[in-house]
Amino acid sequence: MHDVGTTENKGTSGEIEERAKEDWRTRLIQFIAGAIAIAFTFFYLQFRTQAILDVDGYYHIKWSRLIWEGLRQGHFPPPFPYLPLTTLNPQSYVDHHLLFHILLIPFTLFGDMRIGAKIAAALFGSLAVISCYWLIFRYRIKYPLVWLVALLACSAPFLYRLSMTRAQSVSIIFMVVGIYLLFERRYRWLAPLAFLYVWTYSLFVTLIAAAAIWVAVVWWSERRFEWRAFLWTIIGTVVGFVLNPYFPKNISLFIEHLLMKLTAKDFATSVGAEWYPYESWYLFYSSLVAFTAMVVGYVATGRSERSQAARPAFFLLFSTLLLIITARSRRFVEYWPPFAILFAAFALQPLFERARHAFGSLPADVLADLQPLLDQQAGDKKRRFREEIAPGLLCVLLLIPLGFNVYGTAQTIAEDENPFAYRGGMEWIKQHVPPGEIIFNTDWDDFPKLFFYDSIHRYVSGLDPTYLLDKDPELSRLYENITLGREPNPAPLIRERFGARYIFTDNQEVHDAFYDNIINSGWAEEVYSDDNCTVLRILDERREPPPTEDEQPDEPTDDEPQN
Template identity: 30%
Template sequence: MISVLFGKKFYFMNSLKTISKRLANHQAIAGLLLFLLVLAFFSWLEYAPTLADPDSFYHAKMTALISENGLVRDFPYLQFTTLKDGYIDHHLLYHLYLIPFVKIFPLPVGLKIGHSLLAALVLATLYWLLTKLKVRGAWGYTVFLLLVEPFIFRLSLVKAQPLSLIILLLGTYLIIRKKFLGLTLLSFIYVWSYGGWFLILIITAIYVLVESWDRAWLKIRADRLAKIINFKNKKTDLINRLYAWVISFIKNALNSQNFKLVTSVLLGLVLGLVINPYFPKNLEFYWIHIIKIALINYQGVIGVGAEWYPYNINDFFINNLLPFILALVALAVFLNYHQKFDVVVKYFLALFLAFVIATAKARRNVEYLAPLAVIFSALVFSRGWSLDEIRGDFQAFGRLFKKVFLNDWRAKVLFTLFSILTVTVIFYKMPYQAKKSLDNGFNYNYLKSASEYLLANSQPGDIVFQSDWDEFPILFYHNSRNYYIVGLDPTFMYLKNPDLYNKWADITRGQRAEDIYGIIKNDFRAKYVIATLDHKELIANLDNNFYFAKVYSDNEAVIYKVL
């Protein structure tokens, strides 16, 4: 029995090998099966009457407005922010993509169906990229990402991140293959799709730096070898070699191919900005969005979204344990045989390290970190296996492992049971943890009753003073007839009027009780105040002020009329 179970004729293992070979030989069928599997997986994750991120309500409303009235050019809904006069839809293609789904299905459901398809397409694109890079076991590496909880959670948020990931994955392939026209077109599309379009320029610059660095070192090593052969190598050559490396690096960075590479991306980005329904207003918006919010960020001054804050160091490594383990093993192999690997492997290593830094700064970048860790690892293991020296070391390690841990049938049984238990726990824990977080999001009907009261009792254009900036998307989703104070990001209000932002923040936190009537009525021109029940201090201050009449309350919020 034991010999059959663990011997060479083990039926289950042979079946897996047969399936793996057939998938490798029929990549189109494998890709379709993967897409359907992942689509079913994300459909299960999304199957709940909730949206985990308030911004998803904004995307739902924008999709509906564009579907009904065309492009949204004016945005009076945020009266005290830079968006009042400087709004652009920086996720335009994402919203246009969702329109057919919200026309066919009810709005929240259609939104999730369209988004699940896009999320599945991310994994299908990753599989396609791995096959193009000739990675062995591309299917398995792709499925591995479904076990990375922060990745699948972020990908499940109904936001434009999946579209951004698809574009960047395609971009890395076009960069490696130096497809200049394709890069120009893709860069143009990126500007219309996602506010973080500058990322494609960053990954292009990283490739140029890595390739130039690699070529410069290859030239220096070749020159040094020639001098050694000719007995001309001297210790004083160190400075000369460094100088030669710098010159070679600069020449490679500025060669015609790299110049075309960077220029093609820049051309696409410029065209995307200029040939744009929001030009030239989009230039000021992107200055705020990219420089002020993404790079500078005012998290030390004002309370921004949680995704802009860095990870706690323990959470950073624990939440991303699986991709980090995979990447660290791959890194150990790479460092030991770095001269054996080509510039493509080094490029993805550089991208992985760059996004480790970016994710440490802002946790929102984790959706890029995990797939880059997998791509780098897959390239190292796959290309390492094709090299005799590295494959020999892999096989020697395998023999040593068997000798130490699988030396008799008892050890094999224990190892098999441990492996099955570990894999089962991981397969269960990670997806269900993401599912639980998604299910605990905001119900579709959150603040709907309060919004319906405002719709029935207020006038179009009446300003509603809301208790938090991230309540705006939900209020906007249910009621776009009224206007609000701040939303999408508090930086937009802070940059418009820091003094007014501080007044709003102090009042909503309950830190200011004096003269709140004068500020809300005169400075903010508000007709109503809506406070969710977690703002107890604000509610107490409003209850104690007879200039505010409580006109509505439920188990979610309280509404006051400003007298």
């Protein structure tokens, strides 16, 4: 009898092990299929245009290439002489994306760095969403396919901004890893993570916020003070600042960024559109799935028992914080939507588990008494509907906003600016202007493209207009007045105050008044022009300005004699 029982037990144990292996294989296939779907989406979006999406990507990929060239020559980090009139002058420059730029180096080795930048953007964007999807698998959240589609359908602006060659994708990966370490209570690992995050992007403050939220949530749910989570995060952050090639200038730049952007009033100067909020109605309908997830999460968290609510409560506070800063500035829209989906997923999980355990924990005699009242076939149908049909229908429903978001984002990306628009003008400057001279660029946001094509010259303003404003407010106001055509005789001011003899301007209507002023003054001549841009040279001596339209001689009529 003993041998028989042992054999039966082994058989039962073997069946359990086989089911576990089968479950693991199924989940692995689901995860790989989901990762492929995510990657396909981002590579499809990325190559709807030839351009590097968002102009800052031109700066990031070119600067990464210069870092690589500096490393090969034994210079790390290399000097940055390109914006000498701003707070990013050679003495004060800080690369607060340093690790991100190092990660971009392999993509600069393509024959066309533009292609390398686009592949990097698609890859990092995919990894960011895959990391969120991995968190769902790691904690065995039910219906992973539903959450996969929800992650991709959560927001059109999210898809757009994650397609940029910028550090936000890597930032999301840092956030997800930090959340995993908090949930697993591996607090010591938060120190190296925070260190690397500081080297990568200035949004490392979200990791500090996450640690503080986790401490509060654990105290609320378990009545324990998890001070180590916050302490190790702060230690890693401080070390990241101190053990940094830009210390202590990196502290000054970080404070400058906070003072520039964290203001309840309007900005001191006209900054990039990403710093302003979205129109409310657009944000709502373009991120409808994310908003719906927030509502579902709020309702589900309210019905969870406190002992099971630590993780949902964390996502409640964290995603709400990200929603608030998204409402303040559109540049944070890439962070809130995926964490809104994670909030709903983790908030619903305790309810699903409680429902399953409630029925499964009934005594055997009670289940036996209830069995005659339950039709087995009907029970199987209900279970199949709950486990397969309902999630499938929800996925199909989510495919509608997914289709709209992907199509709309693809259309927006396809309309991006011509990446070669300034190449002709910058090639002329490289060939005719001595290296090291300052080029007066009439738009601060043209700098990344100018820098991409020409890194042997310097420029007046770039990356952010507040860098020039903070360095020299008077010069910043003069720059704005000149470029908008408010100065009737700008050439002497450009030469004397900015130290520039050559001017690069795009052919946009906003600069028509500037162009007319400088040409009509007689102090400048046009040396290069195409459909997209114009290069002007300031003269040593004033010439007679060209005649205006009113001064042009009248064309002879048919009745007038012609010489």
